[in-house]
Structure formats: C-alpha cells, structure tokens
Amino acid sequence: MIGFLVILLIAGVMIFLTLPAMLRRRELRDAAVYSLLTLGGIVFSTFAALLLPFPSPLRLVVAAYKPFADWLFSAMGWKG
Amino acid sequence: MTIAGLLSLSPVRLIRQLGLLALCLALLLSLTGCWNRRELDTLGIVLGLGIDKTESSYRVSVQVVDPGQVSVSRPASPGHSPVVLFRSEADTLFEALRKMTEVSPRKIYISHIRVLILGEALAREGVGKALDFLSRDSEMRTDFFLFVAKHATAESILKVFTPLSNIPAYKMYDALLTSSRAWAPSATVTLDRFIDEIVGTGIDPVLTSIEVVGDQKEGENPRNVSRISADTFIRTNGLAVFRKDRLVGYLNEEESIGYNYIRDRVRSTVTSIPCESEGRIAFENVHSKTKVKSKLLDGEPVIEVKMNSQVNLGEVLCKYPTSVPANIKKLERSLEKHRIELMESAVKRAREYRVDIFGFGHVFYHEHPGYWKKIQKDWDRRFQTLQIDYKADIQILKVGTVFDPFYKDVKE
Amino acid sequence: MKNALEKGRIGSRQLAILIIFMTVGDSILILPSLTARAASQDAWISAIAGCLLALPMLWLWMALAGRYPQSNLAEYARGLLGKRAGGFVSLYYSIYFFFVSTGLIRELGDFFTIQIMPETPLRAVHLLILLVIAWGLAGGLEAIVRTSELFFPWFILLLLALLICLTPLLTPDNLKPMLSEGVSPILHGSLYVLVYPFAELVSLLMVFPYVARSRSTKRDILLAASIGGLIMFTVILFSLMVLGSYLTSNQVYPTYALAKKINIGSFLQRVEAVVAFVWVLSTFFKTSIHSYAFLLGIAETFKLRSYRRFIGPFVLLQFGLTYLITPNFAFYTDVLFKYWPFWDLTNAVLLPLVLLLAHSASRKRTALKA
Numbered sequence: 001m002i003g004f005l006v007i008l009l010i011a012g013v014m015i016f017l018t019l020p021a022m023l024r025r026r027e028l029r030d031a032a033v034y035s036l037l038t039l040g041g042i043v044f045s046t047f048a049a050l051l052l053p054f055p056s057p058l059r060l061v062v063a064a065y066k067p068f069a070d071w072l073f074s075a076m077g078w079k080g
Numbered sequence: 081m082t083i084a085g086l087l088s089l090s091p092v093r094l095i096r097q098l099g100l101l102a103l104c105l106a107l108l109l110s111l112t113g114c115w116n117r118r119e120l121d122t123l124g125i126v127l128g129l130g131i132d133k134t135e136s137s138y139r140v141s142v143q144v145v146d147p148g149q150v151s152v153s154r155p156a157s158p159g160h161s162p163v164v165l166f167r168s169e170a171d172t173l174f175e176a177l178r179k180m181t182e183v184s185p186r187k188i189y190i191s192h193i194r195v196l197i198l199g200e201a202l203a204r205e206g207v208g209k210a211l212d213f214l215s216r217d218s219e220m221r222t223d224f225f226l227f228v229a230k231h232a233t234a235e236s237i238l239k240v241f242t243p244l245s246n247i248p249a250y251k252m253y254d255a256l257l258t259s260s261r262a263w264a265p266s267a268t269v270t271l272d273r274f275i276d277e278i279v280g281t282g283i284d285p286v287l288t289s290i291e292v293v294g295d296q297k298e299g300e301n302p303r304n305v306s307r308i309s310a311d312t313f314i315r316t317n318g319l320a321v322f323r324k325d326r327l328v329g330y331l332n333e334e335e336s337i338g339y340n341y342i343r344d345r346v347r348s349t350v351t352s353i354p355c356e357s358e359g360r361i362a363f364e365n366v367h368s369k370t371k372v373k374s375k376l377l378d379g380e381p382v383i384e385v386k387m388n389s390q391v392n393l394g395e396v397l398c399k400y401p402t403s404v405p406a407n408i409k410k411l412e413r414s415l416e417k418h419r420i421e422l423m424e425s426a427v428k429r430a431r432e433y434r435v436d437i438f439g440f441g442h443v444f445y446h447e448h449p450g451y452w453k454k455i456q457k458d459w460d461r462r463f464q465t466l467q468i469d470y471k472a473d474i475q476i477l478k479v480g481t482v483f484d485p486f487y488k489d490v491k492e
Numbered sequence: 493m494k495n496a497l498e499k500g501r502i503g504s505r506q507l508a509i510l511i512i513f514m515t516v517g518d519s520i521l522i523l524p525s526l527t528a529r530a531a532s533q534d535a536w537i538s539a540i541a542g543c544l545l546a547l548p549m550l551w552l553w554m555a556l557a558g559r560y561p562q563s564n565l566a567e568y569a570r571g572l573l574g575k576r577a578g579g580f581v582s583l584y585y586s587i588y589f590f591f592v593s594t595g596l597i598r599e600l601g602d603f604f605t606i607q608i609m610p611e612t613p614l615r616a617v618h619l620l621i622l623l624v625i626a627w628g629l630a631g632g633l634e635a636i637v638r639t640s641e642l643f644f645p646w647f648i649l650l651l652l653a654l655l656i657c658l659t660p661l662l663t664p665d666n667l668k669p670m671l672s673e674g675v676s677p678i679l680h681g682s683l684y685v686l687v688y689p690f691a692e693l694v695s696l697l698m699v700f701p702y703v704a705r706s707r708s709t710k711r712d713i714l715l716a717a718s719i720g721g722l723i724m725f726t727v728i729l730f731s732l733m734v735l736g737s738y739l740t741s742n743q744v745y746p747t748y749a750l751a752k753k754i755n756i757g758s759f760l761q762r763v764e765a766v767v768a769f770v771w772v773l774s775t776f777f778k779t780s781i782h783s784y785a786f787l788l789g790i791a792e793t794f795k796l797r798s799y800r801r802f803i804g805p806f807v808l809l810q811f812g813l814t815y816l817i818t819p820n821f822a823f824y825t826d827v828l829f830k831y832w833p834f835w836d837l838t839n840a841v842l843l844p845l846v847l848l849l850a851h852s853a854s855r856k857r858t859a860l861k862a
Contacts, residue, residue, distance in 0.1 A: 007808070013099065014804040017092075022801075030796045037790075037805035044812025048615060054816045057591070058827050065834040073830070078680040079530060080830070107623070116611050218607050221752050223761070272749075276736045446665065449672035 003049030011042050121147075124186035127163070128249030130234025131210050132199035134169060138210065139199075140176040141167040141235040142188055143249050161302060162246045165238055173213040191219040194253035196271070197227045197234035197290065203320065203327035208278065211325075214271060222272040225256050228320040228327060230289040240292055240299035243310045256288060256316055264349035264365075265336035266316050278325050282441020282452070282459060286339065289320040289330055321433050328433045331426060338426030341419065342385055342438045344370040350394065353411075353418045359398030363391040363415060366477070374443045376451060381462060383440050387419060387472045393479040403483035408476050416472040423470055436463045497791050497799055498702050500634035504709040508716035509644045510637055510777065511693065515720020516651075517778035518599050519689040520747055520771045523724060524731040526688075526829060528741035531681030533667050535737065536729045538678050542685020543721035549690060549841055550717055554710060556848050557700040565697035566792035572850040579793055581843065586789030588839050589695050590810075593782035595824075595832075597621050597814045600775050602821055607748055608765060618814045621776070626807045628780050629787065630800060633702060636780045643773050650770045655726060657754045657763075662733040687833040689724050690717065691840035692778070695785040744821075747771065783810070 015038060022031040047054045073080055128143035142165070149162040166184045170176035180188050196214070198207050214220050229237045238248065245251035260268045266288045277285035292314055298304055299312030318336040321329050331339060340346045352362035368389035375382050393402060393411070401407055430437050441459045445452040455462060502510075527535040527542075560568040565585060570578030601617040609617075628636045671678070703709060731740040731750055740746045751764035787806060791799040818824035 011808060013095075014808075017096065017099070018801050018804070027797050029794055030798075030801070033790065033794050033796060034802065034805060037802060037809060041805045041808025041812060044816060045808050046812070048812045048815035053819075056816065056818050056823065057813065058817055058824070058831075061835050062827060062831050065831045069830050069834055076676050076680065078676065218610050221762075222749075223752075223755060272735065272739055272753075276739055279738050280736075445672075446668035449669035453672075 001050075004046050007042060007045045007049055011038055014038065118187065118189075122186055123189040124166075124184050126188055126190045126193050127247055128195045128197065128238050128252070129190060129193045130197040130199065130229070130238045131173065131202055131207075132233045132235055133202035133205055133210075137169050137171050138173055138176055138202075139167060139169045139233075139235065140173060140180070141165055141238050142177075142180065142190070143238045143247075144184065144186070144188070145247060149246075161241070163248065165235070167235060173210060174217075189219070190217075191221060193224045194249045195225050195227060195256075197229050197237050197252075198287070199229050199234040200231060200327065201233070203228050203322075206324075206326045208325035211271065211275065215275060220271075222270050224270065225253055226269050226271060226274055226287050227252065227256075227290040227316070228287050230291040230317060230320065230330065232292055236292060236296055237290055237314055240296070240312060240314050241302055241304040241310075242314060243305045246305075248314070252290065252314065252316075259316060260345075261347045262349070264340045264346045265318050265331075265333045267319055267336075267340065267345065277439075278322070280439070280442060281456070282436060282443070282445045283439035284324060284435040284437045285322045286319040286331070286437050287322070288316050289318055290314055291317050321430065321435055321437055323433070323435045328435060329429075331429055334422055335426040335429045338422035338424070339430075339437065341368065341370055341387060342372065342423050342426065344368075344372075351415075351418065351422075352395075353414055355396075355398035355400050357398055359396075359400075361393065361397065361400065361411065362395040363476070364394045365389060365391050372438070372440070372443050374440070374447045376448060377467075380467065381444060381451070381455075382467045382469060383443065384469045385423060385471070387423075387470075387474075389419070389472070389474045390477050391415065391474060392477055396485045399485060399488040401484050401488065402479045408479075412474050412476055415476075416474050419472045419474065420470040427468060431464055434460055434464070436460070440466065440468075497788060497796075498633055500632050501702055501704045502634060502637045502699075503704055504706055504712045506637045506641055507696075507699070507703050507709070508712040509640050510699075510781065511696070511713060511716035512720045512723070513640055513644075513647070513774045513777040514693055514696070514781060515689040515717060516723050516771070516774040517689065517692070518596050518771065518775045519724055520727055520774060521599065521603060521745055522828065523684060523688055524728045524740050524746040525743055526684040527681040527728055528732065528737050528746070529829070530684065531677040532673070532741070533669070533732055533737040534671060534673070534678050535681050535732055535740070536667065536725065537670075538681025539685050539721075539725040539728045541678060541682035542690070543718070543725065545682060545686045546690035546717065546721065549686070550693075550714065552841065552844055552848065553694065553697060554713065556844050556851070557697060559848075559851055560701075561705065562701055564699070564701050564788065564792065566789050567701075568851075569847060570792075572847055572854060582789055582793045585839065585843075586786050586793060588835075589698075589782045589785040589789060591813075591817070592692055592695070593779045593786065594810060594813045594817050595828075596775055596779040596782065597625075597810065598817055598824065600772065600779075601814065602824075603745060603748075603768075603771075606821070607745055608768065615811070615815055618811060621779075622807050622810055622814075624776070625780050625783055626803050629783060629803050629806075632800070633699065633784060636777070636784065640777050647770060647773050650767055651723065654751060654754070654767050654770065655730060657756055657760065658730055658734055658750060660756075661753055662730070663736075664733060666733050666736045683833050685721075685724065685728075687836045687840075689720060691833075691836040692782075693717070694836075694840040694844070695782050697844075698785040698788050699781065744825075 019031060019034060022034065124144040126142045126144055130141040132139040143163045144166060146162055146164050149160055166180050168176045168179040168182065170179050177188050177190070202210060240248060242248045242251040245254060256266055256268055260266045267286055269285070269287050274285050274287065277283050292299060292312065294312030296312070304310050304312050318333050319331045319339060320327055321331060337349065346365060346368050349365045350362055351365070352360040354360055368387060370385060370387045373384045373386070375384065396402060427438070436459065440463065527538050531538045563571070566582035569581040572578065573581060597618055600621055601614050604617045605612055605614050628639065727747060731746045734750055734753060735743065735746060739749070743749045748764055748768065751767040754763055755761040783806065787799040787802055790802060
C-alpha cells in the first residue's frame, strides 16, 4: 500500500508542477497526452510496486510472431 | 539559499526548490551504492570446500579462515588452529551451506575458495549434480582447483594440519600449482574446464587425486605441524579418471605423467632411465610439445602422437661417459623409448577403464567431423582397438657443469 | 521544418561514437550466448555473416533518410502515408522504441541482480538507471551525445584491456570443427548478430535530421557500424576461444564469465566488476537514445509543443513496465531467442522498405502529373 501512496504522491507532484501551466497556455493536446501517459504510468507502476501479477506485454509480440517463428525454426532445422 | 530566501519565493518556485532539495536527498541515499552490505567481520571466508555424499544427502565441509590467527600484526596463539572446519548435511548443497549458520557465527562466503575436494564416494556416484550449484551461484568464480579425495572423504582431507603454509587449502592449491609446473603427474583442473570436458564430445575428464599419508588422528592435531617432520601430511597422488562425471579409477604416477605428455600439459619434470649397466640417469625436461593428429587409413581411425622435447642431463648414477657425442645420441634414443612407454602405459590403463581421457575422439570430431558423426556412438569400442602411432623426438641440450661423472675416473 | 522539437545539433563524429556505443549496447552481454546456442563453435562465422547482412539494411536507412535530410522517421511517415496511416506508424514506432528501452533496462537490472548484487531488489536497480536516463533526457540529445563522447575513451580502454588480458587464454582449437553442421545454424546465429546490434539502430532514424551533415557523414556512419560489428565479432570469437562453445552457450552472461577469467600472474585478477562498466555504459547510451526516440516520436505523433515535459510520465511508465515486461528471466530469454528478432526485423527492414516504396510511388505520381 505504501508503494501505491508513494507513486500517487510523486504523480501528484508531477501533475501539480506541469499540468496547470499547460492548461493555462491552452496546450490542450499536450495536457491530454500528459494525463494519459501519467495515468498509464500510475497503473503500471502500481502493479510493479505492489508486485501484483500482470500479463507480460511481450506476449503480444510472441502471439504475433509465433506462427512465423515456429515455421521458420522447423523449416530451417534450427535449435528451438 | 537561506530559509528567508526560500520563503520569499513564489509558491511554485518554492515547491520546485523544495522538490529539488528532496531529490538531492533521495539521491544521496541511493549513492551509498549498496542495498545491503556485508562487513568483512561478518563473513566467514571459505578457502577450502569439501563435498561428500551420505546415503541420501550431501555433507558439506568448509575450511574457514580464523582472521585473528592469520593476522600479521598479532601472531597466532600457539595451539590454536588458523582455520576452522564447519560441516553440515542437507539434501542440496545450497541448503547445506545456509544451514552452516547454525554452527558458524559468520555467514559463509565462498567466493574465495582455492580448492574444491570431492569425496571418493560422491565421485564414484557422479559429481555432476553436486557441481550445479557451484556453476550457478553468482558468488562463485572458476579459478580454484578440483581434487578427488583418494580413498577418503573430503572432510578428512580438510581436517589435516599442514606444515609450511598454515592454511591447508592454500597449501593444497600452491602444492598442486608448483607440482604441475615442476613435476608432471598432476593436473590443475578448474571448474569450467572440468564441466567443459564432462559435456565435451569424445573426451572424458581427469582430476588430481589427493590423499592423507600417515595417521588421520595425528594429522588433526596441531602437534602435527609443531614437529620438524610432520607425521601426517596430505599429498597429491596421480590422477583420478572419470567417465563423464563418474569416477572410475586412478592412474599411478607414471601413467599420470604419460597422460600429461599426451595432453601436452608438461611444463617441466624430471625422469630417469636405466644406464646400460646398473644405475640410472636422470633428465630434466625443459621443453616439450606434443601434437595429436588424427587420420583415416582405409577407413580405419589412426591417431598420431608426435612429441618434440628438449631435455638437460641432470644426474648420472653410473660410469657412463657423458662427453661422447655418440653416447648422447644413444641416450636420446632410449629416452624417446621411455617417453613412449610412459604414454603407452597411460593409454593401456585408460583402456582398462574404457574411457578416452586423452580426447582422441575429440580430435576426430575436430578433424574428421563427418567420420565422427558416423561412429560417435561406437567410439568407446573403437577406442579399445584404436591404432596409435607414437613418435618422440628428443634432444639433449646440456649435460650440466661437468663433462663426465667424476667417479668414472676414480682409481681403484 | 516548422515545428522543430529538437533544437540541438550533433556532429558526425559524435554520431559515429553514438553508433559504436549502440552497436555494442546490450549485445555485448547477450549476443555471445545467443549465437553460440544457435551456431555452436561456428558462432564467429555467424558474426561475420550478420555484419555483412547488416550492410544492405544500413543502406536502406540511409537511402530513406537521404531523401528527407530535414525530417525524422515520424515526420516523413506522416508525409508519405498520410495523416491517419502515417500517424499510426509513428505511434507504433514510438511504442516499439519504448519497449526496446524497457528490455534494455530490464537486461541491465537482471545482470546486476543475477551477477553482482543478488540481494538488491530489481526495481531499485531499475529506478536508479531510470533516474540517470531521465536526467540525460532532460539535458536533451546534445547532452546525451556529449556524455557519450566523454565516456568513449574509457569504454575503448576498458574493452581493449579486457581483450588484451584474455589473449593468453585463447585456445583456437575450440573453433574446430568448422561448418560441421552445415550452413543453416550459421544463418540462425547471424540472425541475432543482424538484429540486436544493428537492426535496433533503427531508432537513429529519429536522430539523423539533427546531425550536422558533412561530406563524410555517410562514411562515418558505415565506419562506426563496422567498428561496432568488429567489437561484437571479437567478443564472440574470444568467448568461443576462451570458454568454448558449450560454456558460452550455457552462460547467462558469457562476457562477464570472460572477465572473471582474467588472471595475469595472480596479480591482475578479479577485475570483472570494473570491466562490467563497459556494458553499463554502452547499454545506457542505447537505452537513452531509444527513450529519446520514444519521447520524440510521441511528441511528433500528437504534434506536441515539447517532448521534455513527458519525461516524468515516461519514468513512471517505464518503471512499471520494466518490471512487468517479463514474469521471469527464462521467459524473456526465450522471447529474445525466438520472437523478438522478427519484431526487430519488421521495424528495421519491412516498414522502412514500405516507406521507401511509398516514396518512389509518390515521386512517380508527381512526375506523371508534371
């Protein structure tokens, strides 16, 4: 839980320091991307900080290339 | 910046300054570098590690330095041992080493071990599994030597007091190093080379065997080294032959020298051959180079062992005129014959054990990979009948500081 | 260039140093064992083959970047493929750069926690690396590149020291028999040599427009890549000759094992932690450039005002993902061995090729109109 709070605190300080300035200057696109990235950061960091299980994003890479890789490895007789 | 200066800032800048300060402090913490530290005085530095096998578990013994007893400024108190032996038993090595904290006040630190001794019982059963931990652990290095305790447990070897070097593990390490350089029947095998030879194709490993000479009980007593001539000592004694990771037997001194000649591991050694009449003549080997080549004669494998060596004559125990060139030639020929006999004896013994410790199969794998692939499964049988052509070319360079043995000219 | 996000400029000598650092990158740690697993004692031939295969790839990038010397990958992707598809491609590339840098940080973290500091938590190591990278990013491209210039002599010195100290241990016999299993395993090994040192250089397409070009820039790039390739070749060759093909393939970090073997007269020994500085440096610069490419790519994709303000969220994201990218060490190595090379190749060869084709197609169209 402490990990989550620390992350929230850091994110909060970050947002406080930069987001209002962006909004004031009407850089809305920047502000949106900033909020999105920060939100993602909070989510992922919390998973990491609290050691919660999370499926590896690399599984997408594996899923995308598995058919091709398997075919190539067996066609060329490469060590698996 | 002073506190008053800080307070005069605008809120945003104040927070920024404070944040910077906090960041600096946080970095300060991390810059000490260590997550956890282990001070020298909390470590039990192991110099010798012994592994034995009981019925179902491993018995690990470690020789730990007692720093108070080996420090230079404070000489050792007499009667106290400079090293301490701890042992523990568990199903795995990893557990056994951790379990040692039950008896040791300091955490066992094995990064500095000099020797690893494998008990004979364990070696006969196979050492592969016992070595996994050592090859896996991040603290381990591979610069220590491996020994097999001949007809003994590793623990009993590590318990013996040794003269000249008060840390027995160092004694074993240095003795092996010296003897491999100046006296040929030993092999300085490190962990990585041993593993490489266990998994290698067409080759089986050897290790130096080590034994306790004299009474074991006497050797465990510090009195053992307080005399000029220690009653009990440890010594290396030829090589131990393995089939993959399993000990199958030993080579005696001559066979071990023969083995080292074939593997081209001889730095320097002294050998003697009989004179024409009684007595012997001894030579010091100053250089030797052996080349092992493979070839196929009508589909049959042939190994050629070619040795080229320079020696100096060192001692003559008969009335043999050493200043006559023809005699030197004669000596060269008989020395060549002797070298070949040494190598043959090693091969003969290896054939009895049915293991190719010379890596002849490995040479075929290197030079005739196609042929090797075909007969790989059958190599053990072929090794028994393999034709081996030896050739030795030896030069005697010097005869020392005199021409002839002086007693040749003694008037009777 | 209307919306210049990067004001800094780097010289072609600095670019060359950067390329050497990036080619060596994490490859010096992971490549020997991957290639030896694939090609056993022929891995050194794989290294040569891989370097040769990399040449057409470098040519492809230079052809692409040469057409648009003023723009980075994200800019001309949008220009060539249109707003929608181009935007998607540049976002995709940013994500790819992000994950390459995630992988690199994880590799460094794994290395530290496996070999040197086994009781330090992985995330603590990640955080430290990330903070340094964030600092570099805040300084901008020029700062990163100048730092690399500063560290370059040390890097070369330590690398040379490692190699020279190992020469007494070389056993050329370990390389025999040559070509015993045919060409296929060698090709397999060369895949890794092509991919990890070279294909991941594709992030440089985001940096090329900021290089102050001279007549020798092209030559410098090729020269730097060849030096990097030569270093990788030597490291693989030395691993094979000192450790043998079995130990090289079964060691998680063969290069570290090599450094452990250094022992000159029982005097110069136990220097591995010093030598580890070599790959800490090279991986750091590779990671920095990939992180930079991610930030710049995101900024280009969404037409943002600046990339620097996104360093904070980047650190947060990266801190999470470096830990989550793989549940354990074995999974990651398996991905590196079987799948990641093809992802790299897609992004380093296939997509740039598509862009180049789109370029010549659009040229034809304009030529027809005229």
